[in-house]
Amino acid sequence: MRLHTNCHIASATISHIQRTALCNSGHLSSVPAALPDNVEELQLNYNHIQTLRDNSLLRYPSLNTLSETSHALKTLPGLRALDLSQNALDDEMVATLLENLTSLEYLDLSGNLMQRLDETSFRDLPQLKELDLQRNIMYEIEGAFDSNPKLQRLNLAFNYLLCLTDFHMTQLVVLNASHNFIEWFITRQNLNDTFQLETLDLSNNKMLFFPFLPDHSHLRTLYLSHNSVSFYEHLADNSSYPNSTTTVEFYNMKKYTGNVTAQLWDESLHGDISSVEILDLRGNQVEYFPNGFIQKMPALSSLQMCTNCLESLNLTAEQFSGSLYELDLSNNRLSQIVADRDALTALGNLTYLNLSLNNLERLPSGLFSSLQSLRSVDLSYNNVDICRPEDADTGTDTSSACADWRDVASLKQLHLKGCNLKIMPASAFSGLSLTHLELSNNPGLVVRESIQSLSRTLQHLGLGNTQIQDVDFSHLQSLESLNISSNSLAYLPPSILSLNLKVLDLRDNRLSTIPSGQANALATKLHTVFLTGNPFNCCQTEWFSTFETTKTMNMVGQSGIECEDLIQMTHRVEHPQSFICLEKGGESIIWYILLFVPIILSFLGILAIVLLTFRPTMLQKSIKKNCLKPTSY
Template identity: 35%
Template sequence: MAIASIWISLGCMYLLLTWCNNAIEAKRSSQTGCKLSYRFADCRFLQLVSVPRDLPNDIEELLLDFNQIQSISKTSLSLYPDLKSLSLQSNGLELIEPDAFQGAIRIESLSLQNNNIAAEYSKTSEALLYTPSLKNLDLSTNGLKMHMVTSLLGNMRTLENLCLDHNIIMHLDDTVFAGLRELKQLSVQWNYIYEVESGTFDHLIKLKTLNLAFNSLPCILDFGLTQLRTLNLSFNQLEWFQSRELDKEFSLELLDISHNQLLFFPLLPRVHHIHTLLLSDNRMRFYSELFDTDSSYVNFTIMENNSTNTTAINVWEEEIKSDLSTLQFLDMSRNQFTYLPEEFIVKMISLIQLKLDWNCLDTFSLSHLRGSNSLIELDLSYNRISELLMDDTPSFSSLHYFNMSRNNLQTLPKHMFNDMKGLRTLDLSHNRLSLCCKQVGAARSDDNNCVDMRPLTSLKNLYLSGCGLVLDAHCILDGTTLTHLDLSENHVKDLSPLQDTCRTLHFLSLRNSLPYNLSLDFSSYQNLRYLDLAENNLTNFPTSLIELSLQSLDLRQNNFTSLPLYNTYHGLLRTLNVLYLSKNPFECCELSWLNVLKESSSINIPDLPQVSCNFSNHFMLVQRLPESIPHSCLWKTGDVLLYLLLILPICVTFLVALLLMFLTFREIILQKLKRRCRRSTSY
């Protein structure tokens, strides 16, 4: 134990000394302004016109990005023989002399992004011959064409990662990447590629990741890269994707064909390892209901070198011959599916996430998911589903997210939620549904079509916006522990239907849900943090909110003329971060509450430039109120002293007038008084 303690102490001392040395090194800087640390120099944004020569000779990494270095000569890097990583991004670099890397042959990573290598690409090609250890090369945004790339990559036998993004490559053939047998990652996105000849990538026997996104490819008819794991073909013009008919096992794991023009489900390899298939934003659908499947074969002709290969494919066939058992994430959103074949999803036994939103589905059977016991997320929103079918076979115990918003549902299968014990988020917004009440004696005639939320004991987020609900029954959310509830665009007559979940709610939206002015009591909502009361007809601010710890409050488009906020000591003002106030008829002479809000530096009013107030039936922006308005308000609202100042001159004037009248008509007045007061004397 003693020896072990000594060794531990020595180790700690060594680490401490190393840290101190590195800290001292980190504080160093060169005369040119480069920041230096252990074998690392950061010379970015220094307006340099050449490679600095005052750096330590043993540096291994040098950053020269965003300078003005237009050429690299032999002497530029000769002082740094240990250099392994060099970055020259955004320099306007045009020339790399043929012998520029002779003094730095250990370079493994070279970034030439956003320069003008195309200007002198032949000399740069000669310079790259002296980089026998180069593994990472970035030539993106250099105006390169295919023949230039072919020349630059002529002797890159050790290259593992290559980036050619944002160039002007229009065509790829089998000569471009010949010899790159160690290449593992290739990115050619954001070019103008409209054709990839057969055999272009066949030499890349170690290629694992290929990115061809944002090009102009019309189709893929002979995909045969069995070694590839990730293929990105998004944002092209693909109408068809077909794999080569091989008995070999494909290593493909992620395939992205989203944002294309696909008309049919892609013909995948028979044996593969695809776990993520992204097909969103295409024009796919199944056609067997529209066409005769007996006469629906199409011949595809593949011309390769001097040979021609013709393949007949039944394009209307609904059976997917490829093995889909490995699929975990399938995104077919934003397509044109009107229905799904019965056995289409059944084969996906490993499915975790299924997205079918923004399609044209009229019906959907949850029984199709009977084999997907691990399904966590299901999105059927933005369809035309009027009927949701379900038998007793499916089990959705693992389902956490279920979105059925923006459909035509009026009812749901009975006991649909009984097996969804793990459901956390449910979105039924914009369907014409009604909620069940547990009080059987109070059942209505349409309760047979209502949705029972009581089995969803694990539910946290519930969205019921725009369902036409009339919330007047108690206990509709009995047993739930919701934290997020959206009841916007419904008819909420009072808050009593929410009393079963009021203590757990963090977010509550009652936007456009209060048909008339209500006196709302939120005193039971002690955990509420986000409240949306916008687009209602409230005239009285709910005073119960003042002592809550809200973080966000939306009061837009109501009928508030003032807010009862008189000082910054309220609990609401201590926690509130965001407050929306616009489109209310506030009184310009009652804006003292706004000054209270402005005194609190933690409160942000994003729509303050749109907040207006009323003064004599004229609405003005509160941030542009003329200085005369506050003075006019003093006269209009009336202060005690102000009243005295107004009444006193009037009273004095009146008294002076009386005194003048008395002095003027004194004799007449006295005579009249004597005559009225004269009485007979008794003897």
């Protein structure tokens, strides 16, 4: 049974059906204020409401459905910004809602259910400058933006687009088409206009080829990470690949161009990249750079090549410009890097160099000493040793089996994890002012006095999994972060108590407890501590209470810190009720039981032997009594 109630508010007739308020076609200019506070659905279709203020609906805490038709929007020709995100709108709904919004400049349609756009989708929005269409289910956008000549920022991320083969939006400044299924990006042929595009994001797609960019553009940032991009110049060599094709054909190129046949690698395909400053090619399949490719980017400041298939790199031939600031070649297959003095001198502005996770055994002679702007170097997981004074560069060899960065005053961060280092030369860091030194995962490493020269500057030191046992850290008075995890430490090095550490990593050692004095000292300084993976004694966990009650300290993975009781059962330290320790000093009564049981058993065994030795007749009588009883028959 439905109950209908009518009342007059602001010249509108409002009908309340159960918990639904019908306020349609009422000439309302604001949300009614006198509805029942338990209303769950409110319909305000065909009214004149222009703004929903922050407090408009606060008086209706049970409201879960609000309906306003496009009529409310049609009466707002001056509207400039509209957010319709997360409304489950399909293509037709959006088309209806956008009618007559000729002044709209910003439109957010993200998180809806739009599938296909065409030339009618946004034709009434000539002033549109920014459009967000991310996280829909779009698979086609043919001609959708031809009526938006002022559109500058377009977000198409997280959709189902398969290709962008007719890019001709010369006015666009930012295009985000990441996280789709795009295989091709091709600019419309025979366009002489200069594209205003500055940022193009095609990351996380299915691209096999470098995008075919405009012939004239202002492109500065190009994101291509996590695709399958490779270069195929080598396939054009008929002598090496006599049966391979040297062309690729593109069909169905819309009405503007016919079928396109292009050379498999042609310099005109990658277009104008002369203004590119950031090129992100992480997570692709690049084995080499085509001839002259790097030279076409004189403004390049950051090249991200992590996780590709590079086997060698010739810095002399590639001719990187002096604008290069960051070079990341980590996680490739590099076995050699070739460079002469001139090439290294040209890289005078290189500040961040990452060569980790490669197969390097030799480096160009004078590599680091020539790069006087270096602040961070990562050589982790290579087989390059550290030069000793007697290994000084004689100037005759073009490559060296060791690395020498002595007296590079700008160097602040040095990462040498997993380099199979054993003995660190005393002069390894002379002339440096390092703030971060990472030496973890070098089992058996002997640092000795090599880090003494860093006592004034070193702030982070990584010595995890190096088998250190007793290292004096007291001279490192600037140290704020220390990693000594995975070292089988049975106790804390006393020297760390004199430091003003903020971060301490003690994971995966053999600590059974942390004495109260040490715990109290650390609690006043540490901000972050890592303790998981240690066999703590459940009956000596006062340190945990000290750390837990220190509001300025964060025990990372606190729920994973475990302890063992005396019968080697494992418990969470944060649950003291799960284990019992009765003695004030931290010893369990079980300890005494386990101690005296073998003594009692031993005593009983000795007593039995004595009785059987001196009174053997007892055994015979016992046997006769129990085993030689006469039978009843």
